[in-house]
Amino acid sequence: MTLPKALTIAGSDSSGGAGIQADLKTFQEHGIYGMSALTVVVAMNPHNNWSHDTYPIDADTVRAQLSTILEGIGVDVMKTGMLPTVEIIETAAKAIKDYNLNQAVIDPVMVCKGADEVIYPELAEALRDVLTPVAKIVTPNLWEAGQLSGMGALTTIEQMKEAAVKIHELGAQNVLIKGGNKLDHENAVDVFFDGNKYDILESERIDTPYTHGAGCTYSAAITAQLAKGVDVKDAVYEAKRFITSAIRNSFKLNQYVGPVNHGAQRFYGE
Numbered sequence: 249m250t251l252p253k254a255l256t257i258a259g260s261d262s263s264g265g266a267g268i269q270a271d272l273k274t275f276q277e278h279g280i281y282g283m284s285a286l287t288v289v290v291a292m293n294p295h296n297n298w299s300h301d302t303y304p305i306d307a308d309t310v311r312a313q314l315s316t317i318l319e320g321i322g323v324d325v326m327k328t329g330m331l332p333t334v335e336i337i338e339t340a341a342k343a344i345k346d347y348n349l350n351q352a353v354i355d356p357v358m359v360c361k362g363a364d365e366v367i368y369p370e371l372a373e374a375l376r377d378v379l380t381p382v383a384k385i386v387t388p389n390l391w392e393a394g395q396l397s398g399m400g401a402l403t404t405i406e407q408m409k410e411a412a413v414k415i416h417e418l419g420a421q422n423v424l425i426k427g428g429n430k431l432d433h434e435n436a437v438d439v440f441f442d443g444n445k446y447d448i449l450e451s452e453r454i455d456t457p458y459t460h461g462a463g464c465t466y467s468a469a470i471t472a473q474l475a476k477g478v479d480v481k482d483a484v485y486e487a488k489r490f491i492t493s494a495i496r497n498s499f500k501l502n503q504y505v506g507p508v509n510h511g512a513q514r515f516y517g518e
């Protein structure tokens with residue numbers, strides 16, 4: 249038999265809820281064969297309020313991993329997550345171009361939830377100018393969309409729509425801005441824009457502090473749907489159902505963090 253194959257170029261979250269761990273768990277939940285190129289190791293400090301310490305992988309090591317996967321095996325779709333340097337951002341963009349990976353899901357990770365830490369603010373420009381233009385779909389959260397669009401803080405759905413147009417103009421074929429629990433709205437609202445039309449994706453807003461890994465899991469679910477041959481808009485709707493179930497069944501790991509439940513849809517349904 250064969251399985252659709254997906255690649256994630258992303259960081260390791262030692263606590264297991266976000267990053268490459270979220271991506272691979274999510275691929276597995278969808279019956280997709282997952283592969284990874286690790287870009288940075290993130291360790292959370294239990295003795296310092298769970299602050300995030302980052303240990304970047306050097307770009308040559310990232311390229312070697314990509315060579316294994318892209319030259320040695322091949323993939324149907326790919327996604328990016330946390331990328332710690334401009335050189336690694338350029339490496340990911342080059343791989344997309346060189347290998348015609350025209351189904352690239354770009355999650356422009358700049359902030360980590362929990363501590364709400366901005367991890368690599370200096371990389372916003374490279375994510376905007378180098379990676380966004382080669383995206384099949386780019387999936388910023390509210391803060392990241394403010395950076396990519398140059399609009400700064402976004403607080404309304406109208407502003408999200410405006411930002412989506414600006415990000416589309418950068419070259420991304422499709423844009424998904426996640427309102428999440430940062431938007432002043434009773435529901436969890438995301439704005440999807442394909443260059444012609446907006447879709448407003450709205451789900452109940454779940455009253456929980458445990459949403460660690462939500463963005464990674466959402467973009468990985470979109471990637472998995474694309475790998476199955478689903479078109480991009482339907483992939484986003486399917487992934488929204490997946491992430492809502494994962495958040496509804498999220499749980500506490502310790503006093504600092506609670507991840508979404510990647511296996512929730514399979515075990516507990518919508």
Ligand SMILES: Nc1ncnc2c1ncn2[C@@H]1O[C@H](COP(=O)(O)OP(=O)(O)O)[C@@H](O)[C@H]1O
Nearest residue numbers: 389426427428429436437452453454462463466
């Ligand atoms: N409390 C919540 N209840 C329901 N959906 C949520 C909640 N928080 C976030 N979401 C949804 O989870 C997905 C990921 O969004 P978000 O958490 O903002 O991403 P990120 O992890 O990149 O910051 C989006 O669809 C968002 O609307």
Ligand SMILES: Cc1ncc(COP(=O)(O)O)c(C=O)c1O
Nearest residue numbers: 259261266267360461462463464
């Ligand atoms: C490696 C890695 N990638 C991405 C993220 C972003 O996580 P989220 O999906 O909660 O935005 C984190 C947060 O800790 C992380 O450690």
